[in-house]
Amino acid sequence: MKRFLLAWVLAIGLVTSPWSSTAFAQSTTAKVLVLYDAPPNDPYTKLGFAYAIMLRNLLGHFNSDVTLAPVSSYTAGSVENYQAAFYLGSYYDNPIPSAFLADVAKTSKTVVWFKYNLWQLAWDASYGFTARSGLTFSSLRGLSAAPSSSNPAPDFFDTVTYKNMSMVKYYAYNASTGVVSADPDIGVTAVADSTKASALVTIKDSKTGEQAPYVVRAGNFWYFADLPLSYIGPRDRYLVLCDLLHDILGTNQPVLHRALVRLEDVNALTTTSSMNTLTDYLYSVHIPFSIATIPLYEDPLGAYNGGVALTIHLNQATGLKQSLNYALARGGKIVMHGYTHQYDSTPNIDNAVSGNDYEFWLATQNRPVDEDSQQWASNRLSAGLQEFSSNGYTPFAWEAPHYQSSPLAMKAVPPLFKNTYQRAVYYTSDTPDLNSGAPNHDYSVGQFFPYIINSDYYGQRIIPENLGNIEYNICSIDPFSCLTYTWNDLYTNAQYALVVRDGFASFFFHPFWLEPDLKTPGLQDFKSLVQGISALGYTWVAADTAQ
Numbered sequence: 001m002k003r004f005l006l007a008w009v010l011a012i013g014l015v016t017s018p019w020s021s022t023a024f025a026q027s028t029t030a031k032v033l034v035l036y037d038a039p040p041n042d043p044y045t046k047l048g049f050a051y052a053i054m055l056r057n058l059l060g061h062f063n064s065d066v067t068l069a070p071v072s073s074y075t076a077g078s079v080e081n082y083q084a085a086f087y088l089g090s091y092y093d094n095p096i097p098s099a100f101l102a103d104v105a106k107t108s109k110t111v112v113w114f115k116y117n118l119w120q121l122a123w124d125a126s127y128g129f130t131a132r133s134g135l136t137f138s139s140l141r142g143l144s145a146a147p148s149s150s151n152p153a154p155d156f157f158d159t160v161t162y163k164n165m166s167m168v169k170y171y172a173y174n175a176s177t178g179v180v181s182a183d184p185d186i187g188v189t190a191v192a193d194s195t196k197a198s199a200l201v202t203i204k205d206s207k208t209g210e211q212a213p214y215v216v217r218a219g220n221f222w223y224f225a226d227l228p229l230s231y232i233g234p235r236d237r238y239l240v241l242c243d244l245l246h247d248i249l250g251t252n253q254p255v256l257h258r259a260l261v262r263l264e265d266v267n268a269l270t271t272t273s274s275m276n277t278l279t280d281y282l283y284s285v286h287i288p289f290s291i292a293t294i295p296l297y298e299d300p301l302g303a304y305n306g307g308v309a310l311t312i313h314l315n316q317a318t319g320l321k322q323s324l325n326y327a328l329a330r331g332g333k334i335v336m337h338g339y340t341h342q343y344d345s346t347p348n349i350d351n352a353v354s355g356n357d358y359e360f361w362l363a364t365q366n367r368p369v370d371e372d373s374q375q376w377a378s379n380r381l382s383a384g385l386q387e388f389s390s391n392g393y394t395p396f397a398w399e400a401p402h403y404q405s406s407p408l409a410m411k412a413v414p415p416l417f418k419n420t421y422q423r424a425v426y427y428t429s430d431t432p433d434l435n436s437g438a439p440n441h442d443y444s445v446g447q448f449f450p451y452i453i454n455s456d457y458y459g460q461r462i463i464p465e466n467l468g469n470i471e472y473n474i475c476s477i478d479p480f481s482c483l484t485y486t487w488n489d490l491y492t493n494a495q496y497a498l499v500v501r502d503g504f505a506s507f508f509f510h511p512f513w514l515e516p517d518l519k520t521p522g523l524q525d526f527k528s529l530v531q532g533i534s535a536l537g538y539t540w541v542a543a544d545t546a547q
């Protein structure tokens with residue numbers, strides 16, 4: 001069974017104005033500068049870079065040319081070479097070069113500042129920040145108390161209200177380890193001159209009701225009170241940033257809400273009855289769909305075959321080919337989902353069976369596999385494509401098993417696939433060292449997208465999947481399938497996705513939930529979700545032609 005994909009939180013912040021804002025059309029490539037904190041020889045040295053990669057990926061939705069650089073490398077006047085500059089203040093009191101502060105204080109180019117260190121600009125009278133922007137910066141606010149077993153969830157500014165939706169920031173506290181998983185700090189600003197600045201979005205402390213500005217704008221200057229790239233989720237203030245980027249970059253994107261559905265982990269052992277039932281339903285309601293297909297089935301340990309190793313090539317997978325042919329004639333399109341969707345005869349998290357294990361990432365050790373290289377990955381991708389083409393099939397996109405590949409494996413994708421259809425994990429180096437807490441260690445960050453990314457950090461075009469998938473707790477049958485995620489959960493995610501003006505509702509579904517022996521209401525829930533998404537106003541489209 002497929003492991004649960006809900007937990008995509010990151011473990012690891014119109015007014016007239018003398019600051020005129022320069023809008024540009026999407027037909028013009030926007031040169032964008034992303035500056036991040038990289039304090040030397042610190043366990044968090046590379047975290048800022050990880051956030052910069054995430055922002056760069058979102059900017060890949062737009063016609064943009066993005067430069068990433070540590071803020072410490074900034075040289076005077078650079079901001080004038082870009083249409084917009086973003087500064088990600090992720091490290092408390094990281095010293096900001098005076099050249100950058102002075103340029104922010106006087107440029108008419110768009111500047112977007114996140115979370116920390118605004119005080120270095122706002123509290124130095126020589127920059128005239130308040131006189132020019134009409135904004136003041138007063139303080140940082142975080143948790144109201146240190147969490148403890150008797151007070152595990154102290155209040156903080158946890159709820160961002162945007163387009164009538166309450167977006168709740170992630171918070172978790174482990175009382176036995178004392179570890180807090182949250183990013184509760186915000187920078188508190190106020191509008192001192194409403195002719196120059198305004199608060200566009202507010203954040204509140206849901207326990208006390210206290211409010212503070214979350215996004216403020218003074219002409220070309222924007223400030224986000226936190227870093228909306230930490231602990232992201234499908235109902236999170238991350239979506240506020242995703243949406244406001246259209247305004248920040250001055251595009252004229254109209255409201256456009258499309259829906260996508262993908263049948264998942266389809267392989268030689270997927271039953272034709274489950275596939276044909278789903279195909280018949282989608283065809284009957286005129287909904288095009290994708291089929292994430294594993295071309296080569298491997299069960300090297302015979303985990304599902306009485307201890308006898310089993311390999312099934314696509315040309316031997318009679319039932320699978322029947323299912324695909326039936327679906328292709330009724331609006332289905334093939335996505336290549338791994339070559340084997342497992343690694344070798346060593347369990348790579350589960351039991352080495354296709355559809356269960358990681359293929360391009362050694363999940364058991366959280367590192368690339370020993371033979372990892374762009375060529376190694378390219379050879380596997382090519383072998384998978386060969387399985388398809390020799391049987392007359394042409395996949396339109398790639399989807400990495402469990403949405404995680406090594407950096408080099410991801411670089412192998414764009415030369416072979418015009419599209420990917422997925423979420424992805426990003427790394428702060430091509431040979432990431434993720435398993436130490438030492439200074440300068442690497443970070444990995446998982447990211448989903450509410451819209452199409454033309455080119456991500458590794459050059460992949462990404463068709464989004466942002467709602468997740470229906471899961472039933474079948475622990476008694478499969479100890480790797482113990483969580484529940486209902487169609488209503490996905491429906492709620494789809495409601496939140498509407499705050500992004502061109503946000504998709506894109507989900508996937510495993511045909512095995514239709515198998516009678518699992519005794520789940522899979523088909524009925526699938527239909528309920530499809531109908532619910534339609535009722536929200538989304539238009540179902542074909543993933544292979546979506547632009």
Ligand SMILES: [Zn+2]
Pocket residue numbers: 002264265337341355401402
């Ligand atoms: Zn899969």
